[in-house]
Amino acid sequence: MIYSRKAEQLSPSLTLSITAKAKKMKTEGLDVIGFGAGEPDFNTPENIQNAAIEAIKKGMTKYTPASGISELKDAIIKKFKVDNDLSYTQSQIIVSTGAKQCLANVFQALLNPGDEVLVPVPYWVSYPELIKLADGVPVFVTSDKEHNYKFTLEALNKHLTKNTKAIIINSPNNPTGTVYTKDELMIIAEFCKAHDIIIISDEIYEKLIYGNEKHVSIASLSQDAYDRTIVINGVSKSYAMTGWRIGYAAGNEKIIKLMSNIQSHTTSNPNSIAQYAALEALNGSHDKVDFMINEFKKRRNYMVGRINTINNLSCINPEGAFYVMINISNFLGKTFNEEEIKDSLDFSRLLLEDEKVAVIPGDAFGVSDYIRLSYATSMENIKEGLNRLENFIQKIK
Ligand SMILES: Cc1ncc(COP(=O)(O)O)c(C=O)c1O
Incomplete structure (x- = not known):
């Protein structure tokens, strides 16, 4: 059967699939730190939740x-x-x-x-x-x-x-x-x-x-x-x-x-x-939004500061959103457990398998020498995840 050529040529969203893989590993009991999230880790503010409940009750359905x-x-x-x-x-x-x-x-x-x-x-x-x-x-x-x-x-x-x-x-x-x-x-x-x-x-x-x-x-x-x-x-x-x-x-x-x-x-x-x-x-009130922005700012500052102290890593300084792009070019062409790291896909896969840290390979965004980490996760996760990333790169030869 010949299906649509257009659909056949489409690549699935790599960000969504990696996030799903990390979630699955977690449900299997593995201690995974996920940096893949493209969404805030906070719940929707209460005033918004209530407006939705009210809409249902009023029959806005x-x-x-x-x-x-x-x-x-x-x-x-x-x-x-x-x-x-x-x-x-x-x-x-x-x-x-x-x-x-x-x-x-x-x-x-x-x-x-x-x-x-x-x-x-x-x-x-x-x-x-x-x-x-x-x-x-x-x-x-x-x-x-x-x-x-x-x-x-x-x-x-x-x-x-x-x-x-x-x-x-x-x-x-x-x-x-x-x-x-x-x-x-x-x-x-x-x-x-x-x-x-x-x-x-x-x-x-x-x-x-x-x-x-x-x-x-x-x-x-x-x-x-x-x-x-x-x-x-x-x-x-x-x-x-x-x-x-x-x-x-x-x-x-x-x-x-x-x-x-x-x-x-x-x-x-x-x-x-x-x-x-x-x-x-x-x-409605924007108080919760201001709170979230402040939290993201603290995490960004910590993350960027920490990355810049790690040998052989650097990042693009993010002024907004909730992502950091880390340059991994110093590790491309090197080996981990005798396997060559050719691109960001290899780097991300090995990092997930070895240290249980999920990141998005830059290849998903058209750049092979970067990985993307989201800081829409707790400070505790960020600290532990960056410790593991540091451990991982020390094992690369
Ligand atoms: C740059 C950019 N545009 C658009 C979207 C889509 O947002 P929405 O959840 O409103 O569809 C995203 C979500 O990841 C995004 O990162």
């Missing part, structure tokens, strides 16, 4: 408009105004089943076969696959360590072709944690204007910034940038709501309409109860 309930759209509009100085109307907003569905919708709505999308390397695992599912071509733009792996004009120009249709900006970035400055975004906005490129700005980690940088949405930089940008955001990461599956996007009316039409046939509406929970997340 039916289909909603495909692009989301009106009250939630109003809350999203207010959020964009207050946080990003962006003005939208209801017809410019769509609520989806996670930011991931917004991204899937946007690529389906934008791309025709052969259209190219500029993707930053290292990239979040799902961008290339979602682009390919929409018949587009991901074009990987590699920057360098010196620029913290952010887009440079030189790198963008090198990858520009007559088929370039869109670009993905992801700030704060998964996996590097880097945050684009306003000046850097200005350069990208000018580049997109000059070459008529649509900007997809994934701002899902917006609230999780710990350094001095402030989050700037590229859409807020000029009228032109506003017109050509689709902003993607959601409640998953900021409000510890990954399982609720609510994301949202804002952009021009035409593209939002196309996205809504697609969504109406693929999943109808996002979960009705979760929409009411998201409404409380955006409108």
